[in-house]
Amino acid sequence: MIAPTPALFLDRDGVINVDVGYLHKPEDCIFVEGIFDLVKRANALGYKVIVVTNQAGIARGYYTETQFLDFSAWMKNEFSRNYAHIDEIYFCPHHPVHGLDKYHTQCDCRKPAPGMFLEAQAAFNIDMQASVMVGDNISDLEAAIAAGVGLSNLFISSSIDRTITEIEEAQAKKLQIKTISSLKQVSLSNT
Ligand SMILES: [Mg+2]
Numbered sequence: 001m002i003a004p005t006p007a008l009f010l011d012r013d014g015v016i017n018v019d020v021g022y023l024h025k026p027e028d029c030i031f032v033e034g035i036f037d038l039v040k041r042a043n044a045l046g047y048k049v050i051v052v053t054n055q056a057g058i059a060r061g062y063y064t065e066t067q068f069l070d071f072s073a074w075m076k077n078e079f080s081r082n083y084a085h086i087d088e089i090y091f092c093p094h095h096p097v098h099g100l101d102k103y104h105t106q107c108d109c110r111k112p113a114p115g116m117f118l119e120a121q122a123a124f125n126i127d128m129q130a131s132v133m134v135g136d137n138i139s140d141l142e143a144a145i146a147a148g149v150g151l152s153n154l155f156i157s158s159s160i161d162r163t164i165t166e167i168e169e170a171q172a173k174k175l176q177i178k179t180i181s182s183l184k185q186v187s188l189s190n191t
């Protein structure tokens with residue numbers, strides 16, 4: 001039996017890349033400052049690095065799953081070129097209202113549901129309590145907390161209005177989270 005391993009869970013849009021809306025082309029991808037260093041730090045400390053991303057653009061027909069997977073392969077390779085490693089990318093292609101055909105469903109993977117986290121937990125034998133989530137939406141953190149992730153970081157990189165709204169919502173829902181304005185502020189064990 002292999003001992004459980006901690007994971008660094010990352011939302012994609014707004015955490016790994018600047019959220020330009022339905023990103024699916026390399027030429028539109030701007031990486032968030034500090035993301036390669038954060039992933040390198042996690043790699044060095046023995047964390048699995050797991051991306052968990054809602055991709056309603058697939059549900060809406062803006063791009064296909066194949067286009068998403070091609071883009072994901074490109075993104076993982078950009079991390080490799082920067083000496084950082086992403087272990088897996090989980091995505092939800094559904095939407096309960098705007099999904100077309102098979103994507104129109106109330107699934108258990110779209111955040112704030114914890115499905116993607118639980119799938120990763122089973123696949124990688126993850127110690128959820130020792131794990132860390134970084135997201136830029138309350139729904140990211142609700143999903144992580146529902147899955148038992150020990151530390152949830154709300155990454156606020158955009159406008160002050162958004163900051164206030166998100167923090168107020170987190171307080172109203174009494175979420176146990178840490179608010180950060182730089183990816184350098186993500187605490188991993190021994191750092
Ligand atoms: Mg996001």
Ligand SMILES: [Zn+2]
Pocket residue numbers: 092093094107108109110
């Ligand atoms: Zn889903």
